[in-house]
Amino acid sequence: MRAVVLRSYGPPSQLGVEDVPAPQLKPGHVKLRVHAVGFGFPDALTVAGKYQVKPEVPFTPGSEVAGVVTEVASDVLHIEPGARVLAMTGQGGLAEECIAPADKLILLPDSMSMAAAAGFLVNYGTTYHALVQRANLQAGETLLVLGAAGGVGLTAIEIGKALGARVLAAASTDEKLALAKQHGADDVFNYTKDTIKAKVMEFTAERGIDVAYDPVGGDFAEQCVRSMAWNGRYLVIGFAAGKIPAIPLNLALLKGCSLVGVFWGTHTRREPEVHAANLKALFKLFEEGKIKPHVTEMDGLDRFTEALEVLNGRKATGKVVIRVARES
Known part of the structure; x- marks a missing residue:
């Protein structure tokens, strides 16, 4: 196979x-025909050797996999071949086939x-847990x-609105601000x-913000706290x-x-019951049309560099x- x-x-x-x-299939696992792989900023850091976890090379990156079960281990009784699933594999996703732990599979709704x-999983899961x-x-x-x-930014707008918040969205181009508006942001501004x-105080009549959702960091972090x-x-x-910003702690005081x-990631392992409840809530929001994953889709394994x-x-x-295969 190609990987x-x-x-x-x-x-x-x-x-x-x-x-x-x-x-090769192993106990407690299933084999997947990979259809699509989510690729985010942590994946880019992993490839560069700059992430918290540094797998031994050589390895195949890609951990957020959507695909179809093609084979199950003999001790796996709750899932059958043909099931459409989402899996967190750790690595090995950017391939035509991969192995995933059966107890971590998430059945996908037909819609x-x-x-x-x-x-869906990492970005919306992160944001729901955060907010x-x-x-x-x-x-x-x-x-x-x-x-x-960005990947988590749009999810924060959608979930924030679903929770009843007023959402201010900041991005670096007019095109990105327009997209934020389409996903429900109440007010937008270009933070470059x-x-x-200045913009926060303008939009909030000098009151300030209750929650700041910051996946960017750098010099913007201190501005948010202020x-x-x-x-x-x-x-x-x-x-x-x-x-990684250094924020003066006197600001918190x-x-x-x-x-x-x-x-x-650590939350899902330490608080599995809460994580399961979060997933249930997220799929409900999806079925209600309150969250709509926006993806930049690239067709074929060869586009990993791009x-x-x-x-x-x-x-x-x-x-x-990254689209690996199409559904028939």
Whole structure:
């Protein structure tokens, strides 16, 4: 079968599509025919050797996989071949076939396409956990979303609106701001042209924001904290700007605000019951049409380099999804 293989950490040129042996089924697992793979900023960091987890090379990247079960281990009784599923595989996703743990599979509703599924779990799961458990976002509060047209940014707009918040969206181009508006943002501004605090105070009549959702980091983080209302919550989502910010802690004291970390992967392992409830709520929102995954779809394994360039250049809107096969 064909698969993307990383043989040494570094730039995208270190990867290539190769013919490799098909993966072998093992107890407690299923084999999937891969249809689509979600590819996000953590994947780009992993390939570059800059993520918290550094797999031993060589390996095939890609962990968020939508596909069809083709084979099940003899001890797997709750799933059958032909099932349409979403799986977190850890690695091995960017291939024509992959192996996934059976107890981690999520059955897909018929109304959800493979491309939408591949862009669903990590981004929406992260955001729902962030806004509901970590920020306790309430109806009527004001939510600021940075990187608003990116993979997690659009999900924050949609979920924020579904929870009854007023959403301010910040992005770097007019095109991205227009997309944020289409997904429900109440007000938008370009944070490369206007200072965050000035626009926030303009939009909130000098009150400030209750929750800041920041997947960008860098120099924008301190601006967000300076824009907080009393009892505000600043959510640490990620650092797409490439720089981990150092925020003066006196701001948290003066604002009476909280700096709140969000680590979805660890949350799913430590709080599996909460994670399961979150997924149930998210699929309900999808069926109700309140969330609609927006993906930048790329057709074929050979486009992995382009996917990395789009992510590293912060040019993607929504989630980057690599299409491996089409549904018949």
